[in-house]
Amino acid sequence: MNSEVSVSTALDQLALGETFTFDELVGAVQRSRGRRLRIVELVGVTGRDGLCAVWFEAGGDDVILHAQSDSVLHEQQFVLHELAHMILGHEVDEDSDVPDILLPDIPPETRRRLLRRQDLNTVKEVQAETLADHLAAAIRGSTMHRSRYLEVFG
Template structure:
């Protein structure tokens, strides 16, 4: 590994750890607990909605829309619950990492009038999955998913043992 790659990996790992710690959750938690922590962190309502048409032709798996009074995460459907969850967790990661805050977009309001300018900008920049911000977001999402899986495993083992 080149020194620059090593530094980049360390920076991303620090960023991921800081972002996850900012939620002040235990090492394991449920998806519902995470949603509540996200609302507390962002100090605004959070809605997560499946949008069946998403991803069919455009390849977009999920979108985070910053509305006037709430955060709205739209996600594509999938036969896999874990796959759908990863779509949403990736958007939560962008929230935690502060991506899309105050971003401006050069796209004319006429092209996408119903989507806020800062959201359009984020969407249009998300074309490089190897960018540092996308790698960090996916790393945060992976860390969140691992904690949710660990919580589900712990709960099922508890029920198995103690009824």
């Protein structure tokens, strides 16, 4: 799943079946990317603050930071959207250039990704949200209720 793929192809490549747990999904993403995945809630930040979630690479790991929400399902959707970007192969656009004067301590590729996030009607954003919806449905359909999902989302 290193190159960009369609939503249906991405679901097939996960090889998780029609239903799976949040843990199984996280494990499949980690295996496919060959990296550890850390999911961290941003305490005191809500979706109303303009940031729902962000995915970036740090120290050889993938990291998803997500905002708090009164709805567990809403928080789940924040994270699933970022997982969908990973699964679909939506890597950082190396052609765009963000001046380092704005955020000098953040690597250029991370700055590009963070600052691009205002346009939610792009093909990649729509694909990621579509896949996130499919992932959420598969998790809800899972008969296994004990998972890291409860650890992450309460």
